[in-house]
Amino acid sequence: MKKLAALVAVLCVALMLGACAKEEKKEPQVLKLGSLSPLTGPYAADGNDIANGARTAIEVIKSEGGIPGFDDITLVAQDSACDPRQAVAAANKLINEKVVGVVGAYCSSSTIPASETLAEQNIPMLTPASTNEKVTERGLKYMFRICGRDDDQSVVAVKFMTDYLKAKTVFVVDDKTTYSQGLADNVEKLAGEKGLEVLMHDHVNQGDKDYSAVLTKIKSMNPDVLYMSLQNSSSGSLMAIQAKRMGITAKIIGQDAVYHPQLMEIAKDAAEGIFLTFGYIDVDKPAYKKFIGAYEPKYGQPGAYSGYAYDAAYTLLKAIKEAGSTDPAKIREKIMAMDYEGASKHIKFMENGDSGSNYIIRVVKDGAFANFWDPATGKTY
Amino acid sequence: MDYFLQQLTNGVTLGGVYALIALGYTMVYGIIQLINFAHGEFFAAGGYMGVILIGWLLTTGAPPWVCLSLGMLLAMGYCAMLAMAVEKVAYKPLRKASRLAVLLSALGMSIFLQNGLMLTQGVYDKAYPTQMTQGGFAIGNVSISYMQVIIVAVTAALLIGLNLLVFRTRIGKAMRATAQDKTMSALVGINANRVISTTFAIGAALAAAAGIMVGFYYGSVRYDMGFVPGIKAFAAAVLGGIGNITGAMIGGFVIGLVEIFAAAYISSQYKDVFAFIILIAVLYFMPTGIMGENVDDTRV
Numbered sequence: 118m119k120k121l122a123a124l125v126a127v128l129c130v131a132l133m134l135g136a137c138a139k140e141e142k143k144e145p146q147v148l149k150l151g152s153l154s155p156l157t158g159p160y161a162a163d164g165n166d167i168a169n170g171a172r173t174a175i176e177v178i179k180s181e182g183g184i185p186g187f188d189d190i191t192l193v194a195q196d197s198a199c200d201p202r203q204a205v206a207a208a209n210k211l212i213n214e215k216v217v218g219v220v221g222a223y224c225s226s227s228t229i230p231a232s233e234t235l236a237e238q239n240i241p242m243l244t245p246a247s248t249n250e251k252v253t254e255r256g257l258k259y260m261f262r263i264c265g266r267d268d269d270q271s272v273v274a275v276k277f278m279t280d281y282l283k284a285k286t287v288f289v290v291d292d293k294t295t296y297s298q299g300l301a302d303n304v305e306k307l308a309g310e311k312g313l314e315v316l317m318h319d320h321v322n323q324g325d326k327d328y329s330a331v332l333t334k335i336k337s338m339n340p341d342v343l344y345m346s347l348q349n350s351s352s353g354s355l356m357a358i359q360a361k362r363m364g365i366t367a368k369i370i371g372q373d374a375v376y377h378p379q380l381m382e383i384a385k386d387a388a389e390g391i392f393l394t395f396g397y398i399d400v401d402k403p404a405y406k407k408f409i410g411a412y413e414p415k416y417g418q419p420g421a422y423s424g425y426a427y428d429a430a431y432t433l434l435k436a437i438k439e440a441g442s443t444d445p446a447k448i449r450e451k452i453m454a455m456d457y458e459g460a461s462k463h464i465k466f467m468e469n470g471d472s473g474s475n476y477i478i479r480v481v482k483d484g485a486f487a488n489f490w491d492p493a494t495g496k497t498y
Numbered sequence: 499m500d501y502f503l504q505q506l507t508n509g510v511t512l513g514g515v516y517a518l519i520a521l522g523y524t525m526v527y528g529i530i531q532l533i534n535f536a537h538g539e540f541f542a543a544g545g546y547m548g549v550i551l552i553g554w555l556l557t558t559g560a561p562p563w564v565c566l567s568l569g570m571l572l573a574m575g576y577c578a579m580l581a582m583a584v585e586k587v588a589y590k591p592l593r594k595a596s597r598l599a600v601l602l603s604a605l606g607m608s609i610f611l612q613n614g615l616m617l618t619q620g621v622y623d624k625a626y627p628t629q630m631t632q633g634g635f636a637i638g639n640v641s642i643s644y645m646q647v648i649i650v651a652v653t654a655a656l657l658i659g660l661n662l663l664v665f666r667t668r669i670g671k672a673m674r675a676t677a678q679d680k681t682m683s684a685l686v687g688i689n690a691n692r693v694i695s696t697t698f699a700i701g702a703a704l705a706a707a708a709g710i711m712v713g714f715y716y717g718s719v720r721y722d723m724g725f726v727p728g729i730k731a732f733a734a735a736v737l738g739g740i741g742n743i744t745g746a747m748i749g750g751f752v753i754g755l756v757e758i759f760a761a762a763y764i765s766s767q768y769k770d771v772f773a774f775i776i777l778i779a780v781l782y783f784m785p786t787g788i789m790g791e792n793v794d795d796t797r798v
Contacts, residue, residue: 156621157616157621159722161616162622164621165621290766293767319767320766320767321766322766322769324722324725324726325726325766326712326716326723326726326727327512327716327758328766329505329508329511329758330505330508330758330761330762330766331761331766333501333504333505333508333762334761334762337501350623351623354623354717354718355716355718358628358716358717362643363641364641379623382625383623383717383718385625385628385717387717
């Protein structure tokens with residue numbers, strides 16, 4: 118009797134599976150877009166901003182009529198954890214998922230190995246956040262970059278110190294990642310060339326909470342400028358709070374990784390007056406309004422890379438739509454021909470996949486980021 | 499000289515935090531020879547519970563100092579219960595298993611708790627209502643913030659309280675007896691399970707207190723904040739002689755001071771290196787740690 122029951126049960130399950138399989142054949146055509154960013158670990162905040170930016174782009178494209186030939190568009194969000202090994206594993210997973218293109222990754226040290234893996238399958242990759250120069254200097258045909266480059270970023274930072282702040286001395290501190298140390302090294306070198314005295318270039322560890330030792334050192338040296346090259350806004354706000362508590366009067370200059378609404382939320386009044394190098398944002402243009410209108414109700418205030426991730430995903434989907442095909446060569450052709458106003462910047466690619474830098478100095482004013490100084494004209498906004 | 503004194507202040511503050519966390523490691527080790535790797539997560543959970551409770555209490559309009567102390571006590575109570583639950587689920591069933599199995603269970607629990615925090619509280623930093631503890635004073639050119647004073651004062655009070663508890667009360671005596679010989683103490687009527695549970699609870703409550711003070715001192719908490727201080731405090735416990743309460747306190751202050759002075763006089767990037775060099779050097783010459791002589795009646 119028991120055996121019979123078991124047999125019936127097995128048959129039932131088999132029938133159900135059969136039914137499922139049949140249904141799958143009728144399933145609608147889904148376009149899969151991949152994203153790679155740290156969804157866990159210390160950079161999870163920025164990583165989730167990137168995934169959310171890509172999701173917003175998908176929604177906007179869908180509301181604009183979707184892509185002909187596909188019934189739906191989904192995002193396959195993978196966790197790169199800012200770890201080169203996991204980034205490669207995640208890239209392989211995306212290849213198995215048969216994504217048509219990838220938005221990501223965040224840390225340059227993840228983007229570089231992941232892009233090599235994706236390149237073997239000719240899958241286009243658009244990074245919204247990796248600013249290290251090497252990302253687009255390896256001759257990869259399907260590597261594109263929406264954000265700017267570190268060599269441009271450091272030039273703007275140093276120019277601001279000498280031309281606007283008229284600083285004589287600077288103290289440089291970084292937290293030893295490919296990105297933050299690369300940028301700090303560039304600033305140190307350029308400052309030296311420009312006659313700005315670098316009092317010291319010190320390093321802190323990633324994930325540190327206590328900066329009292331290095332800040333006491335800074336206080337005793339009393340530099341005009343503190344160049345704060347940290348990997349995320351959480352470290353940046355901790356340093357800002359402690360600097361204020363110590364009574365450090367040096368002007369603080371940060372960079373794009375510290376740029377996040379969290380900076381003001383955590384550091385509160387200690388964040389006031391911090392300068393940051395970041396891309397110019399025109400909040401009044403229609404493309405930005407379209408992005409913010411779709412993003413903010415769902416995910417709150419955008420982070421540093423939300424807009425870039427949105428533009429990356431939007432560019433990719435737009436290219437697929439225009440090409441009428443998911444063939445990588447055709448997508449690339451359309452991406453290279455792009456010339457339109459995105460939410461974060463004007464989207465137009467150079468032969469190496471870069472889209473140019475538009476760094477300016479932004480400042481924290483009354484608890485919000487505001488455009489402050491334009492390096493091209495040397496004037497404040 | 500001012501520079502030295504300022505850095506000394508920084509070091510003592512950091513050391514106090516490490517000491518509070520290290521106590522939890524050392525007490526649990528003393529009693530069941532387990533390195534409780536989930537201990538750092540109690541520190542993080544305490545930090546979160548503190549900001550949630552204090553934030554809520556502040557909305558009731560009670561005076562800030564009442565909110566602060568009440569919120570802190572409640573968060574410590576919460577973490578104590580959390581630790582007892584963790585002990586029941588992850589360690590008690592393995593009491594007779596090999597030590598490796600319990601250790602792995604501890605690592606698993608640590609990952610579970612950290613990800614639990616991430617999923618329930620989100621990946622973003624959570625800000626503390628720091629305006630109530632802002633400010634400070636200066637002695638000569640050395641500036642000391644109120645929060646630094648609070649950290650050192652609360653740490654000292656908790657350490658004295660713990661010493662009284664362990665050496666002057668019945669439960670403390672039971673803890674010391676269980677640490678010495680579990681079977682024998684059970685024979686004289688001590689409920690070993692309850693003693694172990696209490697030990698976990700006390701350790702976690704101390705970690706929660708540290709988590710809240712760190713939240714106020716640095717201005718924010720984060721789901722992964724328990725990992726690095728957890729490792730440092732573990733090193734402090736080993737340095738002081740694991741299983742020894744006074745040792746854990748000394749170890750915490752040594753690690754804190756070494757870190758700050760390495761950062762002050764050499765470079766911040768070497769501070770962890772020096773903290774661990776000290777650890778290795780001490781263990782080389784004193785394999786049982788600074789206070790780790792084998793006098794079992796001081797052990798918990």
